[in-house]
Amino acid sequence: MGGTRDEEFQHGNKLTATYQFSYEEEVDDDGKPRRTGTVWTASAHIITAIIGSGVLSLAWATAQLGWIGGISTLLIFSGIMLYTSNLLADCYRSPDRVTGKRNYTYMEEVQANLGRLSCIACGVVQYANLSGFVVGYTITAPISMVAVHKSNCFHRKGHASSCKFSSNPYMIGFGICEIFLSQIPNFHKLTWLSTVAAIMSFAYSLIGIGLALDRIISGKGGKTSLTGVEIGIGISAAEKTWRMLRAIGDIAFAYGFSQVLVEIQDTLRSPPAENKVMKKANGVSLLTTTVFYMMCGCLGYAAFGNDAPGNMLTGFGFYEPFWLVDLANIFIVIHLVGAYQVLAQPVFRKIESLTIDKWPNSKFVKAEYPIRIGSKTVVSLNPLRLTGRTIFVVLVTLVAMAMPFFNDVIALLGALGFWPLAVYFPVQMHIAQNKIKRGSSKWLKLQLLNFLCLLVSLAAAAASIQGIGEALRSSKLFEFKE
Template identity: 75%
Template sequence: MRGRKDEEFQQGGIDSLATNYKFADDEEFDDDGKPKRTGTVWTASAHIITAIIGSGVLSLAWGTAQLGWIGGVATLVIFSIITGYTSNLLADCYRSPDPVTGKRNHTYMEEVRANLGRLNCIACGTVQYANLTGMVIGYTITASISMVAVHKSNCFHEKGHAVSCMFSSNPYMIGLGLFEVFLSQIPNFHQLTWLSSVAAVMSFGYSLIGIGLAIAKIASGDGGRTTLTGIEVGVDVTSADKTWRMFRALGDIAFAYSFSQVLVEIQDTLKSNPPENKVMKKASTISVFTTTSFYMMCGCLGYAAFGNSAPGNMLTGFGFYEPFWLVDIANIFIVIHLVGAYQVFAQPVYHKLESWASENWPNSTFVNKEYPIKIGSKIMYTFNMLRLTWRTIFVILVTTLAMAMPFFNDILAFLGSLGFWPLTVYFPVRMYIAKNKIKRGSMKWCMLQLLNLLCFLVSLAAAVGSIQGVSQSLGSSKPFQFKV
């Protein structure tokens, strides 16, 4: 009898230990075995705002000038509505099959695979990672232009506006690349929150400075000539140029709303209570509303300030070099913001290759071993040889391509056209239809397909316009010898 009781006691102790272990395990890990997520609506909003408000905001005055008051304002509103709606569709696909209790899909590609199958997953991955790489190239170009702008504003201040202050952007791109090599060693999205928060504050800072400078220019009576339909045929441009510019303007505005490719990775940082899809919808709504308000102010006030001759980059246009110190601050804010945005867009690219390598070589020290760096008894940082090597090579390639193609507006339009339709509209709509089994030919199915078609046509027009613009720029500039 005693032996049986001892056995029961021992078994009970084992069960108790197992229960306590499970409880501790549940406290430290999520349902997919990964460390407990701590993201909230505010951290997600910071990530999204960092991704949305980027270099695209600087070209909105130019875009509004091409489309005019009617077309410019309407396009901004329509793009914001479409982006907000499709972001909500995407949020519901994070877990499959149930949006609250289903299995997690950690990346955009996993969502597409779970809902649309392997072939669509491959197509999505091709577009997504090409677009993400293009985004960081665009951000490298824009950040270097802002650095040159600081140099130019001080040159104009010291020597006068009659002096030709032209500088190569190459040294600035190289310097930015070296800094990004260092930041690229931040392991994942979960540890990027502080950088995204700083970048989001910077984005508000330079947007407000741009808006303030535009208001000052308008109040001084020095505003440019504006029209309901934008630049005028026969006055500003030829009819062909007007058409090409309108197409590129659509691409610029699409670029300003191109953030869907990182939404799933951002959603994967959220804690599971309340449900991730509800928190993500709220974060997307807050972010899209906030950024659209800034976009409207930057686009409309910038257009009112410069008129039909609005520059491609509002803060580096003629007339914005005084007060030089304020312009310098704005451009420094842009650089800091884009340094953070670079990492937000690069993280999915980093993660994809590293996950693939870890799956294929699970026992490799080079791929998997983490080396801690301690200060005292506390581990401050860990580095990994694959992460160090691969991310450094990626940054070098991005910097080299940016130096070869420094054409601001045309690059933005091309990136916008490349990513907007497939990643912001097509895949979210297709996944929503498949997940909710919406009947083919029903009213809702027809409306979703109409949205799909219209956005495809807009992206196609923007792509054609941007390719034409890039070809013109290539004809008049030499790679690696561009000066601003």
């Protein structure tokens, strides 16, 4: 009997050890499910967040700034974003970059390094900016849907036909699609959607580049200059200045992805250390993005010259090859469907975490209702997630329908979010984390970068507000026809 008990005791210890080993394999050091992200999945998330509707306005932006200003601005913003994104990556764990406590959100990073007041200011800017971006995507995706409809109309009825359509039905359809996708619970489940969206961004960028090259080679390229659109008939010196500043805002928008970097970094497995992997992902994604941006901006400008349109693809007309332009616009829509979710997930997470903190024992907050096909759970519905995210998508769609203009909204979003989120907070956290002395050479260089980027943001914001004012005088709310 004693031998049998010993055997049972040893067997129980083995089971316990096996269970503990299995448990340890399934969770990370913070007790959360083990992260599985790599440099490639992080790069896919970043590329999905960066290459969005902003790429379509780069030909117009280059036309306002000219060859010198356009190329220089693209390269300068790329360099600034790479530097400050790497500073942000070092703040994921604190106080030690490798073994310290994880900061799951941008706000947590700011609070850990700069304190409560800075955390609140960061949250206001970050979530307002993210919400603004998804409004921008809700405006942009229907423009591409209308372009497909318009292209098919011209092809069917002839080039002289009056083919004008409201984008409102398409905005509603886009919103309905996002209501369903918003039930994806978190960033960790978004990898497949980000991968598809990243592939789509490359696809439509390549089509735009190919069409621009064809136009240039065939001798139909527009008039270009070193300084861009020239002052003269139809454009005054003041208008030229406003346009240049709005173009800088457009480029800032095109590089706007700092708002989601911390959430992306929180998907990475370790070892190796998350900050090292994230820096590699930053490098890969920004190099890839800058190459595409240079090609889209420069070739688009060469193709259309100083008359480059706000949306590059619409400038190729709606005629032949109509099917290729249609395909590019379809790719844009698919990409923006995924990009919307990448940018909306931090907003969803914040709303839900605040609600859970307020009512931790509520069934409405905690209950999960799995929907199964056979023995496999397809999706798990949560009442808070279902209602809260649906209300958010509906509100975003209504705001987008009320704003029938594109470039000026993009410029304002870029201007408002670029300085605080991409420059100020990363620089200040780096100073605090590394205890850089006030007045030292490095401190002065970092503060100079801060100040110059603040001036750029303020100038671009002023120009975009002026542009929105003009657009409001010539447009009606809830009425947008292309």
